[in-house]
Amino acid sequence: MPNIDLHSHSTISDGVLSPSHLLAHAAVRGVNVLALTDHDDVAGLSEASRSAQQENITLIRGVEISVTWHGRTLHILGLGINPEHPPLTEGLKKIRDGRMDRARAIAAQLDKFGIYGSFEGASAQAGTSRLIGRTHFARFLVSQGYARNVKSVFKKYLVKGKPGHVSHVWVSLDEAVGWIRGSGGQAVIAHPARYKLSNDLLEQLLCEFRELGGAGIEVVSSSHTPEQTRQFAALATRMNLYASCGSDYHGPGESYFDLGRLPALPPECTPIWNKWEIPDYAETGATILNERSEQTGLQSPGKSV
Ligand code: AMP
Ligand code: MN
Ligand code: MN
Ligand code: MN
Numbered sequence: 182m183p184n185i186d187l188h189s190h191s192t193i194s195d196g197v198l199s200p201s202h203l204l205a206h207a208a209v210r211g212v213n214v215l216a217l218t219d220h221d222d223v224a225g226l227s228e229a230s231r232s233a234q235q236e237n238i239t240l241i242r243g244v245e246i247s248v249t250w251h252g253r254t255l256h257i258l259g260l261g262i263n264p265e266h267p268p269l270t271e272g273l274k275k276i277r278d279g280r281m282d283r284a285r286a287i288a289a290q291l292d293k294f295g296i297y298g299s300f301e302g303a304s305a306q307a308g309t310s311r312l313i314g315r316t317h318f319a320r321f322l323v324s325q326g327y328a329r330n331v332k333s334v335f336k337k338y339l340v341k342g343k344p345g346h347v348s349h350v351w352v353s354l355d356e357a358v359g360w361i362r363g364s365g366g367q368a369v370i371a372h373p374a375r376y377k378l379s380n381d382l383l384e385q386l387l388c389e390f391r392e393l394g395g396a397g398i399e400v401v402s403s404s405h406t407p408e409q410t411r412q413f414a415a416l417a418t419r420m421n422l423y424a425s426c427g428s429d430y431h432g433p434g435e436s437y438f439d440l441g442r443l444p445a446l447p448p449e450c451t452p453i454w455n456k457w458e459i460p461d462y463a464e465t466g467a468t469i470l471n472e473r474s475e476q477t478g479l480q481s482p483g484k485s486v
Contacts, residue, residue, distance in 0.1 A: 183213035183462040184441050185454060187241060187260060188371065188399065188427020191217060192308060193225035194245075195316035197432025200225040203440075204232035204240070210441035213462040214454070216260055216427065218243035218371075221276040222311055223264035239459060244269075245371060246361070247276055247351040250386065253378075254351060256371035258399070258425070259361035260453065266364030273360075276352060277312045284313040286347040287339075291318075294344040296327070315339045316431070331435060358393040367396035369425045369453060372404035373413055387420045397423030397453045401444055403437040404429065414447035424450035 190196030191203045198206060200217060207215045215238055217229045226242045233240035241260050248255045262269065288300035302321035307313050319331045319339060328334035338345040361368040370390060378386060387398070399405075400413045401424075417424045424446050428438040446452055 182445075183239075183459055184211050185214040185426060185452075186212050186428050186430070186440055186443060187214075187216040187243070187369075187425050187453070188218050188245070188258060188402070189215060189430040189440065190219055190245075190432075191225045191229070193222050193310055194219035194312060195310070195314045195431060197435060200229040201232040203430075204229055204236050204238060207238055207440045208236040210439060212238060212441040214239045214241060214459055215440070216241035216243035216258075218245040218258050218260075218427070220245050220256075220312065220314060221247055221273050221280070223262070223270070223273065224311060226264045243366075244273070244361075246273070246357040248354050248357045249349075249351045250354045251382070253376060254349075255354070255376060255386075257354070257357045257361070257395075258369040258371045258427075259357075259364070259366040260369060260425070261457075262361055262366035263364040266360070269360040269364045272352060272356060279349065279351070280312050280314065283347055283349045284318075287315070287318055287345050290347060291338070291345045296322070296325075296344075299345075315345075318345060354389065355393055358390065358395050362394050367423070367453060368394070369396060369423075370398040371427070372402040372429065373398050374402070374406075374409040375404045383416075387416070387422065391420065391422065395422070397425050399427055400424040400450055401426035401446055402429060403427075407444075410444070411447060414450050418449050418451075423453040423455065425453040 191198055191200040217225055219225050223244050230240050242262050242264055244259045244262060246257045248257050291299045299318060299321055303313055303317040306317040306320045319334045322334045322338060328337055340346055358368045398417050400417055401410055426443050426446055428440055428443055430436045430440045
């Protein structure tokens with residue numbers, strides 16, 4: 182069984198590792214199939230493809246699109262997309278432009294609370310990334326001593342009801358699923374438990390999503406408890422949706438799950454990769470793990486995968 186991780190971020194959005202460092206880390210962790218799913222941008226996929234070949238990893242070209250549905254923010258993953266599909270690239274550009282306006286509004290809010298220079302600070306954290314996200318604000322605020330880590334700075338400053346929160350309208354579910362499907366990809370609802378939807382609203386979302394041609398939901402995610410994994414496995418099966426699994430890796434120290442350390446999908450699930458052509462990776466994971474850990478000096482878990 183190959184080691185599959187279908188949700189990860191690089192410096193192109195709010196991850197810590199460049200696409201090539203991400204792929205090198207994935208190889209150390211014994212990942213065979215990795216989706217790079219940066220927020221609202223596909224600019225990391227060409228570098229990631231080149232590194233994937235060197236690392237003997239199957240790269241799934243992906244994206245994580247920010248959507249507003251019934252006044253809530255949802256994240257929709259596109260897996261197996263064509264990153265050159267014009268409606269997709271133009272749509273993502275529109276979202277990134279909106280992020281810039283939101284970033285200025287967040288900075289203006291923080292100004293009112295006596296926290297100055299956060300637009301410049303977040304931009305510096307974003308580095309070469311073409312978008313600014315709350316994570317970049319969070320890293321700036323941590324660097325200024327406002328909280329100990331990214332997790333707690335979110336709670337204190339960046340979520341609803343807190344000084345740096347600005348509500349924002351992203352794109353519609355219809356648009357996001359349409360761009361993904363139009364580019365030949367499969368749409369997957371990321372970390373569904375994070376949205377805290379009532380059962381009725383969740384049912385409505387899944388029905389709408391399926392009618393739009395959505396393919397699956399993330400069942401195994403670092404955002405899910407084991408109980409939530411079981412709940413979403415049952416829901417995916419009942420709704421006839423594929424199940425996906427992803428660590429939502431953002432970098433060392435910023436994610437609950439390291440790459441390649443995901444629990445298996447519950448047995449009743451139909452994996453999203455069911456009809457994908459995946460090379461036979463039997464036994465290769467351990468070889469890559471051992472070779473690469475010596476070369477990179479990154480810590481290996483010490484046993485084969
Ligand atoms: P944005 O799309 O700019 O609103 O930022 C969303 C990103 O912020 C997510 O993808 C996570 O990387 C990060 N994030 C959201 N909520 C939290 C939280 N409570 N703690 C840490 N990171 C978070
Ligand atoms: Mn993120
Ligand atoms: Mn997300
Ligand atoms: Mn993500």
